Amino acid sequence: MGQVMKRFKIFSVFIVIVVFSPVFSAYAQSNEKLIEEGTNFYKSGNYYAASKVFQEVLIEINSLIAKNIDSILPVTYKNLKLGKMPEEEGSQGVFTRSYTSGNEKDEQIIVTIAPASILNNKSAAPDDAGRKAMDVKGRKALLDFNKEYKAGSLEIAIQNGSIYIYAEGFPDSSAIVDFANHLELDKIESFLK
Amino acid sequence: MAKNIKNYLATLIIALFVIAPAAYAQDAEKLIDDAKKYYKQGDYYKATDCLSKATKKINTITSEKLVLVLPPAPQGFTISKSTERGEGQEEATLGEGITRKYKSTDVEDAEIEVVIITASSMEAETQETAEPREGQETHISGKKAWLNFNTEEQNGVLEIFLDNARVRVYSSGFDNSNVMVEFAKRIDLSRIESLTK
Numbered sequence: 001m002g003q004v005m006k007r008f009k010i011f012s013v014f015i016v017i018v019v020f021s022p023v024f025s026a027y028a029q030s031n032e033k034l035i036e037e038g039t040n041f042y043k044s045g046n047y048y049a050a051s052k053v054f055q056e057v058l059i060e061i062n063s064l065i066a067k068n069i070d071s072i073l074p075v076t077y078k079n080l081k082l083g084k085m086p087e088e089e090g091s092q093g094v095f096t097r098s099y100t101s102g103n104e105k106d107e108q109i110i111v112t113i114a115p116a117s118i119l120n121n122k123s124a125a126p127d128d129a130g131r132k133a134m135d136v137k138g139r140k141a142l143l144d145f146n147k148e149y150k151a152g153s154l155e156i157a158i159q160n161g162s163i164y165i166y167a168e169g170f171p172d173s174s175a176i177v178d179f180a181n182h183l184e185l186d187k188i189e190s191f192l193k
Numbered sequence: 194m195a196k197n198i199k200n201y202l203a204t205l206i207i208a209l210f211v212i213a214p215a216a217y218a219q220d221a222e223k224l225i226d227d228a229k230k231y232y233k234q235g236d237y238y239k240a241t242d243c244l245s246k247a248t249k250k251i252n253t254i255t256s257e258k259l260v261l262v263l264p265p266a267p268q269g270f271t272i273s274k275s276t277e278r279g280e281g282q283e284e285a286t287l288g289e290g291i292t293r294k295y296k297s298t299d300v301e302d303a304e305i306e307v308v309i310i311t312a313s314s315m316e317a318e319t320q321e322t323a324e325p326r327e328g329q330e331t332h333i334s335g336k337k338a339w340l341n342f343n344t345e346e347q348n349g350v351l352e353i354f355l356d357n358a359r360v361r362v363y364s365s366g367f368d369n370s371n372v373m374v375e376f377a378k379r380i381d382l383s384r385i386e387s388l389t390k
Contacts, residue, residue: 031232035225035228035244038225042225042251047252047254047388048255048311048388048390049390050251051252054247054251057244058245061237061244062241065238115238191238193236193238
């Protein structure tokens with residue numbers, strides 16, 4: 001039985017690779033084709049058309065980056081579950097993902113990831129307006145938590161971007177800091193290099 | 194002497210309009226090549242960074258060409274303000290307005306403002322899909338437009354729809370819409386359309 005299960009697992013992995021490889025490859029090919037199309041418009045002096053095509057490509061690539069980052073976010077955090085990513089999310093570069101328990105009155109955590117290009121290439125280091133400076137996995141971060149409202153935020157400066165975590169329904173800041181430490185910051189940064 | 198200075202200035206202005214877009218074009222070409230290279234390597238973030246910068250430079254070229262479409266000041270007007278790349282922007286992005294204000298020398302505190310807005314892919318409103326505006330539908334040089342003029346307040350706007358752009362002509366201080374309409378007729382709409390194809 002164990003042997004059958006092992007074979008089934010290997011077969012499943014094989015099927016996933018076979019099914020999804022062409023999907024990603026098609027994505028890449030269509031974007032390359034669009035870049036080529038935009039280049040041709042540009043070279044023939046059709047600047048407006050070139051610009052529109054490149055904007056379309058930017059939306060596609062941004063969505064691809066968002067999907068990559070989404071795939072490495074924790075699927076759950078304690079009793080909270082990461083919701084399904086909407087199709088358009090991330091197309092403009094910045095993207096937001098929510099962790100909820102399904103009950104609106106309960107705790108929730110919202111993560112927003114913004115690449116530096118969205119921040120106009122300014123330093124990703126957040127402004128410290130009244131917030132507590134701290135360290136999250138070796139990155140500079142600023143914490144702002146209001147115990148009375150049971151809500152707060154933690155902004156982490158990563159290479160080429162910023163991660164903003166908002167949490168509510170928690171008695172203190174320990175959950176937001178703990179959640180931040182669950183994030184694979186090295187991997188997120190690798191998608192923004 | 195004065196003639197020499199005039200000739201020199203004219204040459205300088207022409208040179209600026211020829212050299213500046215050429216420099217932007219060279220930069221944009223390099224950025225597009227880099228974007229292609231990064232995309233092929235799987236460095237998507239770097240690819241978007243290059244492509245985004247290239248797009249801004251390309252939009253700047255379009256904006257600088259569109260500025261030339263803005264009509265010169267007719268008799269009885271002086272140009273009071275002109276924005277070439279969108280207010281406060283070093284480089285233009287689609288959707289920003291290119292504006293020029295014309296101050297009347299005959300009517301006190303009266304002015305006309307012409308704004309060209311290039312539609313981004315997200316907000317493109319064509320002649321066919323344009324939602325009705327307040328005021329009356331009319332046509333300027335064969336293009337669909339909406340005229341809205343408040344005689345009591347002596348101000349109004351004429352909005353002309355092109356396929357990938359909109360032209361707005363604002364009027365203030367005049368007691369009727371005639372000046373605004375005449376201004377609109379002087380704008381080379383077909384040139385704007387050819388630049389935004």
